Amino acid sequence: MKKARVFTYLALAVLHASFAGAQGADAAAPGEVIVEPPTINALGLEWPLQGDANRNAAVTIGYRRKGTEAWHTGLPLLRIGGEETKYLALDFTAPGMFAGSLFDLQPDTTYEIALKISDPDGVTGAVERRVEARTRAVPRPAPDGRTFHVYPQGYQGEKQQPAYTGLLAAFNLGASHSDWFNAFNPRVKPGDVIVVHAGLYKDTRYRYGSGIGTLFDGTYYLTASGTAERPIVIRAAGDGPVVFDGDGNAVLFDVTAASHLYFEGLTFRNTDVAILAGRKRIIGSEGLTVRRSRFEDVGVGITTDWSGSRNFYIADNIFIGRQIPDHLMGWIGRTWQSFADFPVPLKSNAAVKVYGSGHVVEHNEVSHFHDGIDHATYGNPDLDAGGNVIRDRMPVSIDIVGNDIRDVDDNCIEADGAMSNIRILRNRCFNHAHRVLSAQPVLGGPAYFIGNLVYHAPEGGSLKLTANSSGIVVYHNTFVGEAHDMGPVSNLHFRNNLMLGQGAFAEIFTVDTFTNYSSSDYNGFRPNPGAKDAFGWNSPAAGVLADYTKDRVARRFASLKEYSAATGQDKHSIQIDYSDFVRVSAPDPKDPRRFYAPEEFDFALVSKSRAVDAGVVLPNVNDGFTGKAPDLGAFERGKPMPSYGPRKE
Secondary structure (H helix, E strand, O other), X not given: OOOOEEOOHHHHXXXXXXXXXXXXXXXXXXXXXXXXXXXXXXXXEEEEEEEOOOOOOEEEEEEEEOOOOOOEEOOOOEEEOOOEEEEOOEEEEOXXXXXXXXXOOOOOOEEEEEEEEEOOOOXXXXXXXXXXXXXXXXXXXXXXXXXXXXXXXXXXXXXXOOEEEOHHHHHXXXXXXXXXXXXXXXXOOOOOEEEEOOEEEOOOOOOOOOOOOOOOOOOEEOOOOOOOOOXXXXXXXXXXXXXXXXXXXXXXXXXXXXXXXEEEOOEEEEEEEEEEEEEOOOEEOOOOEEEOOEEEEEEEEEEEOOOOOEOOEEEOOEEEOXXXXXXXXXXXXXXXXXXXXXXXXXXXXXXXXXXXXXXXXXXOEEEXXXXXXXXXXXXXXXXXXXXXXXXXXXXXXXXXXXXXXXXXXXXXXXXXXXXXXXXXXXXXXXXXXXXXXXXOOOOOOOEEEEOOEEEOOOOOOOEEEOOOEEEEEEEOXXXXXXXXXXXXXXXXXXXXXXXXXXXXXXXXXXXXXXXOOOEEEOOEEEOOOOOOOOEEEEEOOOOOOEOOOOOOEOOEEOOHHHHHHHHOOOOOOEEOOHHHEEEOXXXXXXXXXOOOOHHHOEEEEOOOOOOOOOOEEOXXXXXXOOOOOOOOOOOOOXXXXXXXXXXXX
């Protein structure tokens, strides 16, 4: 029987040891383990480190639910430290540490975690640390809060009591469409529920004295906070559509001064920003929940760029932007310049854009925006008076999972500006005018791109790993679209991916890296036929771990065999084709504007595909594979396909 291959970062130790001998500075000196803000299904960890100058230390991780006996193996933590990001307004050097995540955990559950460090050059202090951490619960309304009923203007039917006309009259002690609009203090308290009944909530904001309280700017300013256990809930009654129409205003809901608000079952439309939850260096919200709602004809769905924003839960929503509804068009690039409607105007920026920590953005459907779901670029992380990054203002531990994002003018998902443990898992990205998955940049990492599906990216291909990004982990993705011109980056790792050329660019896979400890292996490639240079790997000169000042050694190759032999990368990788799938063909390069429907394709591997059982074991990532070894790509034969977009109740 073929023995499954198991990948750990220990596998890189041989490479690292060739760069430096055993010196005093090479011994590892770990500090105390830091547990990042938990999400619902994941935990992020950092283990600060001094020493290990030759980068041959490694950390393994085990975990179990508290109270159970069986331990499980996690993905080894990623070695980080010294990677430089100097780009535009950014000037950041990653601190020394190991960092990483545990994936697909149970909500509201305590886990015991055991970390163990090894280093051929020695370890100062204890080699093992144990910590406990608890995942967050899915936000729920409190069972015993007061209930208030809201009806639209002109409602003539029977009303449940207590009843109010318009949302602000219930949320506050009153509402006035006059100079008194801001005179009423909040009525609601933690745990209260506002039930909004069917109808159109569109204020006559320009007509003094005749509306329901959003005078002139049409914005609902909500300024009362709930708690994590007792959010203030605003939900649809279930008696028909509840539509909040901004009448073309700038911001429909401003929740920057309120935390732990919970919206469910509502429609937000006809506004530039549907929910504003934070402004950089000014104010922002925590614990915002938005579920099973609809956003249409909006410029931005939900946004915060306040570094103190944390623990948002944005799930099972539909976001429809204002961009071109019937064909794809880019804002820059040679692919689009010959078309009459180039460049596409920016009418809708992003469905969701967040900054901060602990956010979960999962199972949303997004279409017709410039970007799909973004982490805000922001700039350098916030510093205290001593020049240290403020711990509770770090952009860490964020999950973007199971979203269905299509027909977008630029990127599907951006990890831009994040620091560590941003997890982009099992998303479906169809029809993106420019590079699909972006890290421009990630500051240190790890940023995980795992199990994502990309199809049709005419200008730039599947990945945008640029701007001196670092700590990028790319596992088990299926990319129909070149992964080329990536860099300069640092500390970049590919495993178990499928990458298929679509003819947009000659190269299928080219990397430009500052670090000789970047790595790639166990992938499947479909080069574009006849390409002179199908593969490329630029890195520092041999014998140098990292170099941020000198030009990298440029290398280009016509074949996978030549590339692997010359660089030592992708020694176990294979060549595949579209025939390896049940029903997949390349996008038509003559018609880049076409929208493809996911239902046209079946990305499951055929039984005779070389990609079956061709992968390496990645603990806590491909556990439970069905064959002799994991399959390459996003989908394991014999396992159910992932669920994309809003889930059923």
